[in-house]
Amino acid sequence: MTAYTTTSLKAELNERGWRLTPQRETILQIFQNLPKGNHLSAEDLYHLLESQGETISLSTIYRTLKLMARMGILRELELAEGHKHYEINQPSPYHHHHLICVRCNKTIEFKNDSILRMGTKTAKKEGYHLLDCQLIIHAVCPACQRALLPI
Secondary structure (H helix, E strand, O other): OOOOOHHHHHHHHHHOOOOOOHHHHHHHHHHHOOOOOOOEOHHHHHHHHHHOOOOOOHHHHHHHHHHHHHHOOEEEEEOOOOOEEEEEOOOOOOOOEEEEEOOOOOEEEEOOHHHHHHHHHHHHHOOOOOOOOOOEEEEOOHHHHHHHOOO
């Protein structure tokens, strides 16, 4: 996993026969400047861009998010809200995983280097190039457990 810059994204896109469009560059910059721990859905990104005066269609946003996730630039997350969220795919030591409450959607990010090491080792052993390694744990948080207790 490498941290992407506009230059490295342009080079990789060109290598694959694609180009760095202004929309792709804008979306990359949004994710690069997103505060740590924040995730955006396609709709969240659309509204954020709209509030900044950018006019990128929702379909272009969906295609760009999928492309950047396939390239390993973004992490595609299946959080508890029922739709995908995205965040920049940070290399170690920023690599993290998610613990999600399935009742209230509270999400906690946590580090566990052994998960990344195991993913890296397995990918290398099989001849794969690792783009991302993530663990998402779905659980019920303490507050929701208390709310479920009979009175």
